[in-house]
Amino acid sequence: MKKLSVRVGSVTYALKAKQVLQQNGILASVRKTPSAKANEGCGYAVVVERTPENVGAILQRAGIACKEMKWIE
């Protein structure tokens, strides 16, 4: 099943994103970014299994900047 990976600024923001999403009834987990951009290096993402369309809006409302959103297997 496809999952949505939302890359954020740090592990703290990834954990905050997970917390905010769970408060909105969306299950999420934290992962180290599997393929960080070469010019940035390490990073963290929050991964959402069932992807409601409002993930981005929820995170934005919580002040969490999404650096990248992409589908992963």
Place this chain on the structure above:
Amino acid sequence: MIYFDNAATTYPKPSCVSLAAQRAILNFGANPGRAGHRMAVETAQRVFETRCAAASFFGLPHSENVIFTKNCTEALNLVLHGLASDGGHFVCSALEHNAVVRPLETLRLRGKADWTAAQIGETTAQTVENFRKCLREETIAIVCTGASNVFGHVLPIADLAALAHSYGKYMIVDAAQTAGLLPIDMQKQGIDFLCVPAHKGLYGIMGVGMLLQNCRAELEPLQQGGTGVLSAQLTQPKEYPERLECGTLNVSGILALGAGLSFVQKTGIETIFRAETNWITRIRETLWEMPAVQQYTPVHPAEDAYVPLLSFNIRGLDSEETAARLSEQGIAVRAGLHCAPLAHRAYGTFDSGTVRICPSVFTNEKDVKRLLNSVFQIAKSI
């Protein structure tokens, strides 16, 4: 040993704190925010939960603005050096600890920023006016202790914050002696930066402190290094808290702090304050009945004017000698200048120093009786 040195660090610690530190070592031994394996993420989760608990405890809306440091002093250095700009100026109180004064003096000696100490007035209005007179156009912030670590005098933080903001300045608070004893709400009291030790009134262990930031300022980091993110860059990331938290965190200390926060919340700040104030009132009143004992604060102060600690001397005996004699009788107190020369100058005790007594939530009747009896015996022997 009977322990009355709780202003330096509380002892003993609640069992939940010791257990949390032990559990951290046993179960959360990975480096948080570095790897992606299960224990690393679980450890990061526990650290994050402590961040959230601290933010909630101090009325800070954004948990990512809780910066873990190694102690309160580091938090103060972080904000003072981080805010200082060429030609800048800070105003502090005349009761500050060296954790505030030495960074300020270092900035002055480097030609970076000047500082002025405001005297404490008889009333809140006088104190605020004294601070107002010290403000300059180039003043960056008021930096102020919540309460004197030597005499317990509480400063009017909310009033001083209102003053600072009315002039467009930041308000920085050193909460070394007030966190866990007095209610602190950064939003309600207008505190922009709060510097906190884990190991005093929050009953955590030594080696952890916090800087909590409730404004948009971008602090310059004190040090640079690994943060676990944006590793390809040769400069510090901009995002908090990692920007200011490079290097491996003290996970066992942070999780113990989480347990300490929980202990204080469950016990109740007001309950702790009331219990300790009852002991210090009894000690103060009894010492006032000993002619050889000199005290420096009123026998019956207004309840919210002092945190529960006091300073005294036995006439004719050096403060360190008094402390040594008490130690021989199994009583732990601290004597000397308590790293607060400004406060001792303000109270006229710079040459002698004082002996400081500070109870904790674990102080009991037997401890107080032993202390008072020992002071009486030493005073009688002079």
